[in-house]
Amino acid sequence: MYEAEQRGLSAELAAYEREDSPLLDALIYADMTTGPAGQSFAFERRIDEILVRYEVGSVVHTAISKARPYLAGAIQRTQDRLTRAADQSANGL
Template identity: 35%
Template sequence: MMVLDAARSVAERHLAEALPRRWNHVQGVATRAEVIGPHLDGGPVLVAACWLHDVGYAPGLGTTRFHPLDGARVLREWGADNLMCGLVAFHSAAAHEADVLGLLDELRAFDDPQGLVRDLLWYLDMTTSPDGERVSFDDRMAEVRERYPADHYVSRALEGSMADRRGAVDRARAWLSSVGLGGQV
């Protein structure tokens, strides 16, 4: 699939120059995914999703400025399959944010693909800092709380999304331990 093979260069083209800090984050997430990939059925899908998960932030892509939805829509236009679009649409508790924004019906044009690849994407995103460094989940959530003002949709959705976020992180960590990658990725 075009988007899967070209995920890194697509993301680089849209983010590296326009949003360098976001690009640093994406590189951190995807580099960690590349360590996990060989251990996982669906490893290439995870790696591609990690490269593409924030492409919706790119200026000029999409119309809602809600990056999971804009990203999923543009990926669909580019020919990505339902799984890739769904992974991007729902990554890291995006449904909770869409609900706050009144965009949940639009997001539900895609399917939230339950399972390990989705949990690992959420885990990697939520344990990689804005600069691309590996951080703890709690530190990342504290950083998000600090970065966004209280009335921002990210802040308004955060507490209600915490159980979903923790669930994904716990399942991802348990699997990583089961394949000998606990504490390494």
């Protein structure tokens, strides 16, 4: 959504229903905690890695910078879900 906006493609993207669910959060989590070579990254390290790769003012740099709070929220929601699932499993629920 953020990159589409930067590329002037918001109208084209609007043709598709926006996914806003735990599934989207999980996909963001997977993407934002995995480095370019498949290594495990903390979210902030992954964001920094992207921002270093793309120059200031580029479409990706701008989109990631704007999306950062939304992405951080998705990461936190997923971590909370994982913690609840682990707690339930440990408690035999």
